[in-house]
Amino acid sequence: MKKTILITGSTDGIGKLAALKMAKDGHIIYLHGRDSEKLNKVIAELKQGTDNDDIFGFTADFSHLNEVKRMADEINDKISTIDVLINNAGVFKSPHSLTNDGSDIRIVVNYYAPYLLTNRILGKIKEGSQPRIINLSSAAQSRISYDLLDANIQVSDQEAYAQSKLAILMWSFYLAQKESNISVVALNPGSLLNTNMVREAYGKFWSSADKGADIIYDLALIKSSEDIDGQYFDNDKGDFGLAHPDAYDMEIVNNLIAKTMEQVKVVD
Numbered sequence: 001m002k003k004t005i006l007i008t009g010s011t012d013g014i015g016k017l018a019a020l021k022m023a024k025d026g027h028i029i030y031l032h033g034r035d036s037e038k039l040n041k042v043i044a045e046l047k048q049g050t051d052n053d054d055i056f057g058f059t060a061d062f063s064h065l066n067e068v069k070r071m072a073d074e075i076n077d078k079i080s081t082i083d084v085l086i087n088n089a090g091v092f093k094s095p096h097s098l099t100n101d102g103s104d105i106r107i108v109v110n111y112y113a114p115y116l117l118t119n120r121i122l123g124k125i126k127e128g129s130q131p132r133i134i135n136l137s138s139a140a141q142s143r144i145s146y147d148l149l150d151a152n153i154q155v156s157d158q159e160a161y162a163q164s165k166l167a168i169l170m171w172s173f174y175l176a177q178k179e180s181n182i183s184v185v186a187l188n189p190g191s192l193l194n195t196n197m198v199r200e201a202y203g204k205f206w207s208s209a210d211k212g213a214d215i216i217y218d219l220a221l222i223k224s225s226e227d228i229d230g231q232y233f234d235n236d237k238g239d240f241g242l243a244h245p246d247a248y249d250m251e252i253v254n255n256l257i258a259k260t261m262e263q264v265k266v267v268d
């Protein structure tokens with residue numbers, strides 16, 4: 001069956017490779033990038049490489065939440081239903097580690113932006129066929145500090161990244177419980193895959209980017225909705241696995257969501 005799939009951060013890395021794989025199957029693919037020129041090049045490249053004309057795109061810099069809102073409004077105008085949302089866009093190192101309002105860029109791009117986007121387009125996902133949300137987490141997961149969420153402190157790139165990746169994972173578990181008709185899964189696509197992010201952060205890689213793209217494809221289209229719902233898939237192990245202990249403590253999860261709701265206004 002032809003699915004409608006939206007994948008953020010699909011102008012490069014594992015997101016682009018996963019989009020290519022899914023486009024080859026003939027699905028309707030909505031890409032996303034922060035740079036419209038790069039996005040248009042990738043749309044053209046994917047169309048040419050797949051003979052699939054149902055490839056479209058949205059532009060938004062996720063370090064500005066007003067752009068995320070604008071993109072969500074465009075999606076609500078243009079797309080009737082979404083079967084699969086893949087929250088893949090992410091940042092580790094950046095020339096500016098703070099956004100305009102002084103927040104850490106990892107917290108905003110990797111956690112607040114997908115939280116805001118998803119909640120604003122949730123109606124379209126609920127209308128999808130066996131809908132799924134795949135949230136890109138990581139093996140790097142650190143206990144979340146409210147001071148970082150409140151933009152009161154600065155921490156290292158690695159620490160900010162790891163906190164943002166535990167935050168998106170904890171929100172995935174929360175969303176899976178809240179939205180019983182949507183299957184929500186958090187994914188570590190594999191550590192040190194060969195992408196720009198990893199080469200810039202570590203100057204080396206351990207595995208091909210295809211390893212990450214393949215598991216995104218499997219979770220989006222092959223594995224059963226029941227199997228993935230509310231789970232963490234750890235692709236370093238090639239199986240579902242255990243996340244950071246905080247993700248299983250409902251008090252900590254609920255406190256994170258309450259804090260997030262204070263910081264990110266979904267409806268305005």
Ligand SMILES: NC(=O)c1ccc[n+]([C@@H]2O[C@H](COP(=O)([O-])OP(=O)(O)OC[C@H]3O[C@@H](n4cnc5c(N)ncnc54)[C@H](OP(=O)(O)O)[C@@H]3O)[C@@H](O)[C@H]2O)c1
Pocket residue numbers: 008009010011012013014015033034035038060061062063087088089090091109136137138139188189190191192193194195196197198212
């Ligand atoms: N690679 C790994 O080993 C690994 C391991 C664990 C988790 N992950 C996660 O997997 C996801 C994909 O990472 P990747 O390794 O494929 O990295 P990548 O090659 O750097 O791709 C990241 C994607 O996110 C986009 N992006 C970055 N900052 C953005 C912003 N401010 N606004 C909008 N889009 C933005 C990038 O756009 P541009 O094309 O414009 O740069 C690109 O499309 C991330 O969430 C990452 O945390 C990766």
